[in-house]
Amino acid sequence: MAAIEQSDVPPHRKGLVSWFNRRGWSDIIIATPYIWLLVFFFLSFIIVVAMSFATRTPTAPPFSFGGEHPLINLDGYKRLFQDSLYIRAFLTSVVNALIATALCLLIGYPMALGLTRVSRAWRNILLMLVILPFWTSFLLRVYAWMGLMSNNSWFNRGLTSIWNWVVPTDWALRSIPMMNTNFAVVLVMVYSYLPFMILPLFANLEKLDQTLDEAAMDLGSRPFQVFRDVTLPLSIPGIIAGGLLVFIPAAGELIIPSLVGNSSQPMIGRVISDEFASARDWPMASSVAVALLLLLVLPMMLYTHFDAKAQERMKDEP
Amino acid sequence: MPSPQPVSAPVNTAGADPFVRIEAVTKRFGSFTAVDDVSLSIYKGEIFGLLGGSGCGKTTLLRMLAGFEDPTSGRIWLDGQDMTGVPPYERPVNMMFQSYALFPHMTVEKNVAYGLKHERMTDAQRKDRVREMLDLVQLTQFAHRKPHQISGGQRQRVALARALARAPKLLLLDEPLAALDKKLREHTQFELMNIQSQTGVTFVVVTHDQEEAMTLSDRIAVMDKGQVRQIGTPNDVYEYPNSRFVAGFIGSITTFEATVRKIEGQNAILDVPAMGGVKIGRSVPGLTEGEKVTLALRPEKIRLGRERPDDPNSFSGVVSGLGYLGKDSLYRIALPDGQIVTVNSVNARRVGEDERVADWEDQVWLSFDPTSAILLRN
Amino acid sequence: MNRRPIFLITVLCFGFAFFYIPILSMIVYSFNASRLATVWGGFSTKWYATLFSNKQVISAAILSLQIALLSATCATILGTMAGIALARFKKFRGRVLFSGLITAPLIMPEVITGISSLMLFILMAQWIGWPASRGFTTVTIAHITFSMTFVATIVSSRLIAADQAIEEAAMDLGSKPWQVMKDITLPIISPAILSGWLLAFTISLDDVVITNFTTGPGNTTLPLLIWSKVKLGVTPDINALATIIVCIVGLGVIIAGIVMNRAEKRRDADIRLAYRANE
Numbered sequence: 021m022a023a024i025e026q027s028d029v030p031p032h033r034k035g036l037v038s039w040f041n042r043r044g045w046s047d048i049i050i051a052t053p054y055i056w057l058l059v060f061f062f063l064s065f066i067i068v069v070a071m072s073f074a075t076r077t078p079t080a081p082p083f084s085f086g087g088e089h090p091l092i093n094l095d096g097y098k099r100l101f102q103d104s105l106y107i108r109a110f111l112t113s114v115v116n117a118l119i120a121t122a123l124c125l126l127i128g129y130p131m132a133l134g135l136t137r138v139s140r141a142w143r144n145i146l147l148m149l150v151i152l153p154f155w156t157s158f159l160l161r162v163y164a165w166m167g168l169m170s171n172n173s174w175f176n177r178g179l180t181s182i183w184n185w186v187v188p189t190d191w192a193l194r195s196i197p198m199m200n201t202n203f204a205v206v207l208v209m210v211y212s213y214l215p216f217m218i219l220p221l222f223a224n225l226e227k228l229d230q231t232l233d234e235a236a237m238d239l240g241s242r243p244f245q246v247f248r249d250v251t252l253p254l255s256i257p258g259i260i261a262g263g264l265l266v267f268i269p270a271a272g273e274l275i276i277p278s279l280v281g282n283s284s285q286p287m288i289g290r291v292i293s294d295e296f297a298s299a300r301d302w303p304m305a306s307s308v309a310v311a312l313l314l315l316l317v318l319p320m321m322l323y324t325h326f327d328a329k330a331q332e333r334m335k336d337e338p
Numbered sequence: 339m340p341s342p343q344p345v346s347a348p349v350n351t352a353g354a355d356p357f358v359r360i361e362a363v364t365k366r367f368g369s370f371t372a373v374d375d376v377s378l379s380i381y382k383g384e385i386f387g388l389l390g391g392s393g394c395g396k397t398t399l400l401r402m403l404a405g406f407e408d409p410t411s412g413r414i415w416l417d418g419q420d421m422t423g424v425p426p427y428e429r430p431v432n433m434m435f436q437s438y439a440l441f442p443h444m445t446v447e448k449n450v451a452y453g454l455k456h457e458r459m460t461d462a463q464r465k466d467r468v469r470e471m472l473d474l475v476q477l478t479q480f481a482h483r484k485p486h487q488i489s490g491g492q493r494q495r496v497a498l499a500r501a502l503a504r505a506p507k508l509l510l511l512d513e514p515l516a517a518l519d520k521k522l523r524e525h526t527q528f529e530l531m532n533i534q535s536q537t538g539v540t541f542v543v544v545t546h547d548q549e550e551a552m553t554l555s556d557r558i559a560v561m562d563k564g565q566v567r568q569i570g571t572p573n574d575v576y577e578y579p580n581s582r583f584v585a586g587f588i589g590s591i592t593t594f595e596a597t598v599r600k601i602e603g604q605n606a607i608l609d610v611p612a613m614g615g616v617k618i619g620r621s622v623p624g625l626t627e628g629e630k631v632t633l634a635l636r637p638e639k640i641r642l643g644r645e646r647p648d649d650p651n652s653f654s655g656v657v658s659g660l661g662y663l664g665k666d667s668l669y670r671i672a673l674p675d676g677q678i679v680t681v682n683s684v685n686a687r688r689v690g691e692d693e694r695v696a697d698w699e700d701q702v703w704l705s706f707d708p709t710s711a712i713l714l715r716n
Numbered sequence: 717m718n719r720r721p722i723f724l725i726t727v728l729c730f731g732f733a734f735f736y737i738p739i740l741s742m743i744v745y746s747f748n749a750s751r752l753a754t755v756w757g758g759f760s761t762k763w764y765a766t767l768f769s770n771k772q773v774i775s776a777a778i779l780s781l782q783i784a785l786l787s788a789t790c791a792t793i794l795g796t797m798a799g800i801a802l803a804r805f806k807k808f809r810g811r812v813l814f815s816g817l818i819t820a821p822l823i824m825p826e827v828i829t830g831i832s833s834l835m836l837f838i839l840m841a842q843w844i845g846w847p848a849s850r851g852f853t854t855v856t857i858a859h860i861t862f863s864m865t866f867v868a869t870i871v872s873s874r875l876i877a878a879d880q881a882i883e884e885a886a887m888d889l890g891s892k893p894w895q896v897m898k899d900i901t902l903p904i905i906s907p908a909i910l911s912g913w914l915l916a917f918t919i920s921l922d923d924v925v926i927t928n929f930t931t932g933p934g935n936t937t938l939p940l941l942i943w944s945k946v947k948l949g950v951t952p953d954i955n956a957l958a959t960i961i962v963c964i965v966g967l968g969v970i971i972a973g974i975v976m977n978r979a980e981k982r983r984d985a986d987i988r989l990a991y992r993a994n995e
Contacts, residue, residue: 045894046801050808053798053864057817060861064836065820068828071835081838131731134724144980146728148973153735155965158922159942160958164738167745167950172755175741211734234406235439237426239453239504249452253443264823272825274925279946289827296831297929309828320823 071306072096083302096307106291106308110315113288116202116277117270120209121217124266125259127210128217132258133251135218136225147222154215162279165208169198169280204280205287209270216265224258225251260323268316288312356415357382357540358403358508363412365398372398374564375412380508385534385541387555389548391587395564396544400510403542404433417507427456432506436513438497440485446496447472447481453504471499474533491522498530502537511543515550527553548588552576560584582714585634591712592679596633598625605708608633612677613653619711632714637682639710642669642695643703652705655679657696669696671704679704739962746955763956773941773957780921780938783852787859788917794860795867795916796909800901802868803875821865830929833858837930850932858930859920866919867912874908875901 036044073096075089076082085091100106135143135150153161168175176195184192198204228251236246274289281287286294288308296305356379365373373395380386388396401407402414405426414421421429432453440449451468459467472478475495480488485496494514501509514530515523531554534541545551551558552572559569560583568575568584579585582593596608599616606621610633619633646652658678659670669681681704683695696702746764750757767773801808802815821829837847837854847853882904886896902909924939931940945954 045897046805049797049897050801050805050814053794053801053868054810054814054817056794056864057798057814057861060833060836060857061817061821062813064832067835067839068832081835081842127727127731127734130724130727134721134728137721137724138728141977144973144977146732148969149732149735152966152969153739155918155969156739156962157939157942157958159924159939159946160742160954160961161738163942163946163950163954163958164742166946167742167955168738170950172752173741174756211738214731214735229437229439231435231437231439232441234404234426235433235435235441236452237406238404238431238433239500240427240456241452242427245456250441268823269825272827274825274827275943289825292827292831296834302831302835305831309831312825313828316823316825 068306068309071302072310074303074306076301076303081302082300093303096304097311099304100307100311106288106311109286109288109291110311112202112285113271113273113312114315116205116209116287117267117273120206120213120270121263121267123206123210124214124217125263128214128221128262129255129259132218132221132225135222150215150218158212159275161212162208162276165204165211166199166280169204169207171195171197171199199280200282201280202282202285205273205277205282208276208280209266209273212276213266213270216269217262220261220265221255221258224255224261228254257327260326264319264323267319271316272312354381356380357417358542359413359415360399360403361413361415363399363402363409363414365395365402365407366410371564373402373409376561376564376566377412378559378566378569380540380542382540383538384556385531385543385554387551387558388542388544388561389546389551389558389588390561391546394561396546396561397512399561400433400512400542400544403508404431404510405429430507431510432501432504432508433510434497434501434512434514436516438485438493438517440493440496440500442485445482445484446477446488449485449496450499450503453500457504467503471503474502474536475499491518491526494518494526495529498533502533502539505537506539509539509541511541513545514543516545516547523550530554552588560587562587577712579634579712579714582632582634585712585714589636590680591634591636592677593714594633594635594677596631596713598627598629598631600627601625606631606713608713612673612675614674615653617651617653617711618708619713620709622713622715625713625715630716632716634712634714635679635706635710636712637668637680638666638684639706640679640681641705642671642681642683643705644696644700646703647705649705651708651711652703654701654703657698657700657702660696660698667694669702671702742955743959743962746952746959748952748955751952763952764960767953767956767960770953772936773938776936776938776941779852779935783856783859783937784917784920787856787863787920788913790856790860791864791916791920792867792909792913795864795912796871796905798864798868799871799875799905799908800897803872804901818865818868821862822869826923826925829858829862830926833861833926834929850930851935854930854932855927855935855937858926859916859923862923862926863916863919866915867909870912870915871905871908874905878904 070085071083073092073094074083074085075093075095077084077089131150135146138146167173170176172195176198180193180195183196198207232250232254233246236250237243241249272289273287274293277287277290281290292305292308292312295301295308299305358380360376360378360380363373363376364371376395376399388399390396398407402409403416403421405421405424405428408423416429416431441452444452447468450471451464454464454467457464468481469478472481475498477488477492477495477499480492485493488496494517498514511530515526518526527550530541541554543551543554545554555572557569557571558575560567560575562583568580570578575584576588579588585591585593594610594612596610596617598606599609600607601621604621605618606625608617608619608631609615610617617633625631641647646654653673655671655673657669658672659668661668664685666682666684669683671679671681673679745756747759747761748756749760749762798814798818802818805811808814833854834850837850841847841849847857883896883900886900887893891899922939924943927937927940928943931937936944942954942957945951
């Protein structure tokens with residue numbers, strides 16, 4: 021192919037123009053973003069990994085390799101297991117993120133399914149309403165809940181009077197302590213990340229062949245059985261995609277726990293930020309970061325594994 | 339019956355009570371009438387074809403039989419039971435979907451067994467039934483494959499086995515052969531007929547393909563714009579169409595304007611200007627002298643020759659087009675007034691190109707039997 | 717079978733109430749006369765006046781818009797190139813690493829992206845003397861890096877879905893590969909490029925964590941300003957600011973929705989006409 025093209029180029033047009041026509045345009049398209057990402061992303065990633073093996077020093081910048089210190093210092097990783105702060109932070113993060121993901125699925129699944137069942141005009145409007153909060157500021161969405169959850173807000177007072185009405189008088193409360201709890205963190209995470217669950221689920225459910233539902237019904241299944249036997253198993257890819265889109269940012273979340281969370285039970289994002297900025301312990305912050313990445317890469321790898329298997333199944337098709 | 343032509347008796351169930359009775363069923367979607375006051379009867383054990391173009395209402399009718407749609411008005415009776423308001427999962431009716439609608443996450447075996455989940459039977463009975471069904475469609479060796487691992491023809495058979503597994507009283511087939519290629523379609527047609535006679539289940543087949551309808555069905559209802567235009571055996575609707583629509587929809591046809599001069603016993607003497615004079619055709623009931631009618635001729639019912647035949651039903655024209663199809667040839671003959679007649683002539687002898695009956699621009703003579711002429715009242 | 721899925725509709729209603737009650741409450745309380753942001757003290761618009769007279773807010777908003785415009789535009793150019801490379805060049809050296817670099821920032825927690833960018837900038841300043849200080853430049857670079865991967869993902873999935881035969885047809889008709897790119901490929905993916913730009917713009921305008929790490933003194937973006945105020949608790953002028961932002965975004969989305977709806981209706985009508993012409 022290349023040989024033929026070369027011979028077709030008239031002699032006077034060899035040089036820069038011909039190079040551009042043959043290969044240059046594609047080289048430029050590949051190389052420009054590639055170099056950018058290598059410098060500003062890959063290099064910074066390498067720095068984090070390397071930093072996790074460095075030794076903390078009181079210099080600026082606050083680290084060193086070798087010299088009087090070990091070239092590869094594993095103290096950061098050792099401290100991860102020795103100091104219960106880190107393990108507790110990891111546990112809090114994972115538990116909060118898992119609960120938030122499960123709640124998002126519980127609320128988001130019927131909502132996504134409902135979106136596929138309404139008329140097309142309604143569907144477009146409702147989808148827009150799902151996306152709309154996402155376009156407004158993330159901080160302000162968290163802030164909106166701070167207003168609702170604070171002790172003398174209408175929302176808190178409403179919930180308190182319901183509580184006082186339901187429970188015996190001994191348990192009566194002046195207000196429900198919602199702010200600065202893990203409950204608040206999970207609630208705001210669900211609120212913030214629910215669209216990430218609904219959208220991939222909707223995309224998956226919308227593509228499902230409606231005649232499969234009809235076929236199951238034709239073969240004697242009632243609506244709930246149709247859901248259990250056909251819709252649910254076929255929407256597993258959407259559930260996994262939505263679950264990852266919620267779980268990953270939730271596990272590394274920094275803003276939500278620092279605004280509405282319990283500061284004595286920090287999540288891992290807060291720990292990284294504090295180690296880095298307040299304690300100026302770059303190596304420790306990097307060790308925690310690498311550990312968090314490993315924790316998140318695991319479910320991601322599981323997902324790509326499932327995805328690859330699904331792709332393979334498609335290839336079997338005659 | 340809305341059709342003016344009397345419904346001919348079913349081939350094998352003369353005098354029987356109808357098994358499925360569709361009574362004055364109308365279905366509207368908003369302002370659109372998909373099915374318009376349709377009444378028809380289907381007899382036990384027959385293959386009944388619903389034939390029509392896209393949007394004629396045949397699929398809507400089928401979906402009402404399955405229970406996916408409720409009629410706006412009218413009733414559907416199945417084996418003496420009123421089906422109004424009965425949900426699909428409680429009807430003794432199963433459907434083979436056009437797309438097959440096989441469950442992609444279940445194996446062939448699980449697909450076939452799915453409908454049996456809701457039947458009261460032991461696991462062993464269920465297993466036997468699945469085995470029996472897979473044997474019937476010759477797919478036993480593919481039992482553990484998933485639908486995307488088998489061919490299109492095999493998928494079609496899985497769909498059939500799945501629909502038959504629950505031993506429905508009525509099997510609905512939506513364009514059962516549309517997704518198959520031509521060779522496989524011919525083979526599968528006969529297989530379907532075979533399985534129908536083995537199981538004795540009543541079939542209702544929806545199709546837009548007239549050839550498919552003709553080979554498969556014992557009787558055909560031709561539908562157009564939500565209405566049934568004619569019901570009859572394949573022979574009836576082909577040879578004795580009751581309207582220009584049916585005549586034109588099934589097979590090809592050439593039509594001529596004609597005026598009735600006289601009725602002589604069985605025959606009608608017609609004035610056909612395009613054929614240059616008086617021609618004879620078989621009369622139809624109710625025809626009066628002086629009436630304007632349409633004379634329709636099927637291409638294979640017209641004889642073609644270079645010499646003028648000794649036949650009053652002959653006329654001449656010039657060959658304006660010629661298509662060699664192998665087993666037969668298609669001629670387009672231009673009559674003096676410009677009308678084009680399509681003639682189909684079987685190539686019964688093996689001859690070279692220069693020996694054929696007629697060539698481009700040749701003057702030829704055409705003739706037909708009075709019994710072959712279809713008279714349609716306007 | 718025209719059963720209404722009552723359960724699903726109920727969940728939808730509750731879901732949307734969950735989405736919008738906090739926002740509505742925030743809007744209502746922006747008109748609260750009381751200084752206590754959670755106790756109703758009568759109707760007032762004084763917090764809007766406070767907000768507009770606050771020079772800090774205005775300059776932070778301008779800085780945010782500048783960064784967002786510049787970073788979204790650069791991210792769209794780089795991301796589109798990357799998306800085309802991923803979707804159309806099946807073989808080149810380092811393709812696996814390249815596609816990894818495109819997906820990794822998407823799953824990287826923002827805190828890690830933030831500290832790693834900051835360490836990079838500090839070390840670069842030490843090694844090569846650039847960037848000399850942190851601020852507008854470093855924040856913009858960090859935003860470009862982060863959001864170009866979103867653009868690349870959108871563009872490449874659109875390109876993979878598009879029929880490659882169209883491009884082959886253009887080449888068959890005598891276009892050189894780069895001309896095909898210009899005449900055929902770019903027009904095909906222009907909606908994806910537009911939505912990529914919008915997404916990059918929003919991400920940049922909204923980002924707190926990465927900006928917090930990569931910015932320097934005196935360069936406070938609007939989210940950082942809000943962040944520092946919100947940390948101290950609920951204050952009524954933030955309610956007013958939130959209301960303004962929600963109104964601007966809502967208006968934009970509604971207008972975009974109406975335009976899209978019109979286009980869809982017109983297309984439906986065209987399809988129906990075409991069918992009728994065929995009959």
